[in-house]
Amino acid sequence: MSTNTITAPSVGSVGARISDQEFGAIRKLVYDKFGINLTDQKKTLVVGRLQKVLRERNFATFKEYFNWLTTEKSGEGLDELANRISTNHTFFNREKAHFEFFSKTALPDLMARRQQLNQTEMRIWCAGCSSGEEPYTLMMLMMEHFGSALNQWNPMLLATDISATALKTAMAGVYPTDKVEQLPVALRNKYFQKQPDGTMVVKDVVRKRIFFRRHNLMDATFPFKKQFDTVFCRNVMIYFDRETRNTLVAKYHKHTAEGGYLFIGHSETLGRDDSQYKYVMPAVYRK
Ligand SMILES: C[S@@+](CC[C@H](N)C(=O)[O-])C[C@H]1O[C@@H](n2cnc3c(N)ncnc32)[C@H](O)[C@@H]1O
The missing domain is CATH 3.40.50.150 (Vaccinia Virus protein VP39)
Structure with a gap:
C-alpha cells in the first residue's frame, strides 16, 4: 500500500497527515452512508475540512478519528461528517x-x-x-x-x-x-x-x-x-x-x-x- 500523504494548509497549526489507505476508508464510508463520491480532485478540500474536525476533537491521526466514527453509537460523528463534507452552495432564484x-x-x-x-x-x-x-x-x-x-x-x-x-x-x-x-x-x-x-x-x-x-x-x-x-x-x-x-x-x-x-x-x-x-x-x- 502506498503511503502518499497530503496535508491541507492550516492556519496556526499543522494538520494531521492522511495516508492513501486512510483517505480510501473515509471515502468508502462517505459513499456508503451519504452516496457522495469523493473524487481525487476533492481530496485536498475534504482533508482540510476534516483536519479541522480532528483538531476540534483532539484526534492525533485520521486512523483514530475513523475508528471513533465507525464505533460511536450516537451518530453524532457521522452527522458532523455529513455537515463537513457536503457542499451547500445555493442561491435564490438559481437556474x-x-x-x-x-x-x-x-x-x-x-x-x-x-x-x-x-x-x-x-x-x-x-x-x-x-x-x-x-x-x-x-x-x-x-x-x-x-x-x-x-x-x-x-x-x-x-x-x-x-x-x-x-x-x-x-x-x-x-x-x-x-x-x-x-x-x-x-x-x-x-x-x-x-x-x-x-x-x-x-x-x-x-x-x-x-x-x-x-x-x-x-x-x-x-x-x-x-x-x-x-x-x-x-x-x-x-x-x-x-x-x-x-x-x-x-x-x-x-x-x-x-x-x-x-x-x-x-x-x-x-x-x-x-x-x-x-x-x-x-x-x-x-x-
Ligand atoms: C449544492 S446543494 C444544492 C442546493 C439546491 N438544491 C440548489 O440547487 O441550489 C446540494 C445539497 O445536497 C445535500 N445532500 C448531499 N448528499 C445528500 C444525501 N445523501 N441526502 C440528502 N441531502 C444530501 C447537501 O447537504 C447539500 O445541501
Missing part, C-alpha cells in the same frame, strides 16, 4: 428558467390534473434543499400563483437535506440583503422583512408553509405515503455516481404522481435508458 417553467407551465398543468380528480392538493418535495433559498423561492411562487385560492389548495412543500447545519439556516430564514436581491423585487418586498441588523427574514406566512426535515437520500426506502406532484433535486446528484443516481431517480419516479415532474440541475442529465421519466426540457422530466 431561474426552472422557476418560470414551474409557475407558468407545470403548476397550471398540475392543478388541472388534480381538478380532474376532484382534488385540491399540491405536494412538492425539494430534496437537497441546503440553506433554504430554493424551497423559499418555490413557496413564494406558489403563493403568488394560487393567490386567493391559496388556503383552498394549501400547497405542501417538504424540504429535506442531510446537513443539519444547512437546515438550521433554512429554518431560521435569515439572509444577507445582497442574497435576497437575486429575487424579483415584487417577491422581495412582499415576503421578506428587513431586520434591525440589516439582514432580511422570510415572513412567517411563507416559513410556516414549509416542512424542513433532515433526510438522507441514501435511505433504502422513503417514508412517504402519498406521491408528490413535483420533485426538485437540483445540483445534488452531481456528487453521486451513475449507479447511485439511477437508484435514486427510480425511487423519485415511484414517489411522483402520474403526470408529475422531476427537476434536476442544469448541469445534470438523465440518460435515455436510465429512467422512466420523459424528457420535457433541459433538466426537466415528467412521469
Whole structure:
C-alpha cells in the first residue's frame, strides 16, 4: 500500500497527515452512508475540512478519528461528517428558467390534473434543499400563483437535506440583503422583512408553509405515503455516481404522481435508458 500523504494548509497549526489507505476508508464510508463520491480532485478540500474536525476533537491521526466514527453509537460523528463534507452552495432564484417553467407551465398543468380528480392538493418535495433559498423561492411562487385560492389548495412543500447545519439556516430564514436581491423585487418586498441588523427574514406566512426535515437520500426506502406532484433535486446528484443516481431517480419516479415532474440541475442529465421519466426540457422530466 502506498503511503502518499497530503496535508491541507492550516492556519496556526499543522494538520494531521492522511495516508492513501486512510483517505480510501473515509471515502468508502462517505459513499456508503451519504452516496457522495469523493473524487481525487476533492481530496485536498475534504482533508482540510476534516483536519479541522480532528483538531476540534483532539484526534492525533485520521486512523483514530475513523475508528471513533465507525464505533460511536450516537451518530453524532457521522452527522458532523455529513455537515463537513457536503457542499451547500445555493442561491435564490438559481437556474431561474426552472422557476418560470414551474409557475407558468407545470403548476397550471398540475392543478388541472388534480381538478380532474376532484382534488385540491399540491405536494412538492425539494430534496437537497441546503440553506433554504430554493424551497423559499418555490413557496413564494406558489403563493403568488394560487393567490386567493391559496388556503383552498394549501400547497405542501417538504424540504429535506442531510446537513443539519444547512437546515438550521433554512429554518431560521435569515439572509444577507445582497442574497435576497437575486429575487424579483415584487417577491422581495412582499415576503421578506428587513431586520434591525440589516439582514432580511422570510415572513412567517411563507416559513410556516414549509416542512424542513433532515433526510438522507441514501435511505433504502422513503417514508412517504402519498406521491408528490413535483420533485426538485437540483445540483445534488452531481456528487453521486451513475449507479447511485439511477437508484435514486427510480425511487423519485415511484414517489411522483402520474403526470408529475422531476427537476434536476442544469448541469445534470438523465440518460435515455436510465429512467422512466420523459424528457420535457433541459433538466426537466415528467412521469
Ligand atoms: C449544492 S446543494 C444544492 C442546493 C439546491 N438544491 C440548489 O440547487 O441550489 C446540494 C445539497 O445536497 C445535500 N445532500 C448531499 N448528499 C445528500 C444525501 N445523501 N441526502 C440528502 N441531502 C444530501 C447537501 O447537504 C447539500 O445541501
